[in-house]
Amino acid sequence: MKLRIENLSFSYEDRPILDRLCLDVKDGEFVSLLGPSGCGKSTVLKLLTGILTPRSGTILVDGQAINGVSERFAYMPQNDLLFPWKTILDNVCLYGQIHGSLREIKSKALAWFPLFGLEGYEHAYPSSLSGGMRQRAAFLRTALCRADILLLDEPFGALDVITRGEMQDWLLRMREQMKKTVLLVTHDMDEAIYLSDRILILNPPPDGLSAGLPVLAAGRNREWLYSQSALRGEIYSQIRRTQTAAAAKGDTSCPL
Numbered sequence: 001m002k003l004r005i006e007n008l009s010f011s012y013e014d015r016p017i018l019d020r021l022c023l024d025v026k027d028g029e030f031v032s033l034l035g036p037s038g039c040g041k042s043t044v045l046k047l048l049t050g051i052l053t054p055r056s057g058t059i060l061v062d063g064q065a066i067n068g069v070s071e072r073f074a075y076m077p078q079n080d081l082l083f084p085w086k087t088i089l090d091n092v093c094l095y096g097q098i099h100g101s102l103r104e105i106k107s108k109a110l111a112w113f114p115l116f117g118l119e120g121y122e123h124a125y126p127s128s129l130s131g132g133m134r135q136r137a138a139f140l141r142t143a144l145c146r147a148d149i150l151l152l153d154e155p156f157g158a159l160d161v162i163t164r165g166e167m168q169d170w171l172l173r174m175r176e177q178m179k180k181t182v183l184l185v186t187h188d189m190d191e192a193i194y195l196s197d198r199i200l201i202l203n204p205p206p207d208g209l210s211a212g213l214p215v216l217a218a219g220r221n222r223e224w225l226y227s228q229s230a231l232r233g234e235i236y237s238q239i240r241r242t243q244t245a246a247a248a249k250g251d252t253s254c255p256l
């Protein structure tokens, strides 16, 4: 599914967060969104899901305008939002329950529990899981959703470095199989390079969204990733530039 955002503006009360943001994501494309903390990355995803309402602008999926909450998106918020009264299995099968495909989703979920390091916790409640396990459960729930566009807000942010690497490897393999369009918010430059077709840097107004940095990968693997120092440098300098400009104006609300 193709996603288009046209002139999206949003303010919290009188504080502008997004000003005429435009973005195109192609069908099946994997795009990462980076930027300093507080620049509005999560806000973009919340506007797409309909949790927040834009002041102006249009969101289009395959040319159709989306208003309010839509089934086109599977959303993984920055906090895991697991229901404490449901077991992990029931939590990850939530979309199956909503869409009436519970049996099919349940068998797929059970097959994926070991991969997500959740085997043996199918009938446990979220309160008995570690932060990383909860995040993996939330990610599994999103991956099991039928929606064609995945919106992932720092899905691996709370994971230790080894597990994070494993989940990135898994997502890289799944990318090809899932054939989903993905918009990933992350602070991790290597994660963005490893997984994406294109990287965008969001700056606070008035700068807005940068022109995208394409990731040219013939075959992705960790060795290839470690050789991407030029791209890493470019991402870093685009984020630093925003910070330097903000600091020059005396605004320290956007630490990296």
Ligand SMILES: Nc1ncnc2c1ncn2[C@@H]1O[C@H](COP(=O)(O)OP(=O)(O)OP(=O)(O)O)[C@@H](O)[C@H]1O
Pocket (backbone or CB within 6 Å): 012, 017, 035, 036, 037, 038, 039, 040, 041, 042, 043, 044, 078
């Ligand atoms: N409910 C709210 N009410 C008022 N201001 C808010 C609210 N939620 C977020 N903000 C402000 O809007 C700005 C953008 O927030 P957002 O969560 O989109 O940032 P972000 O880029 O995702 O940051 P991070 O990388 O830290 O997650 C921040 O400056 C934040 O303080």
Ligand SMILES: [Mg+2]
Pocket (backbone or CB within 6 Å): 041, 042, 043, 078, 153
């Ligand atoms: Mg955020």
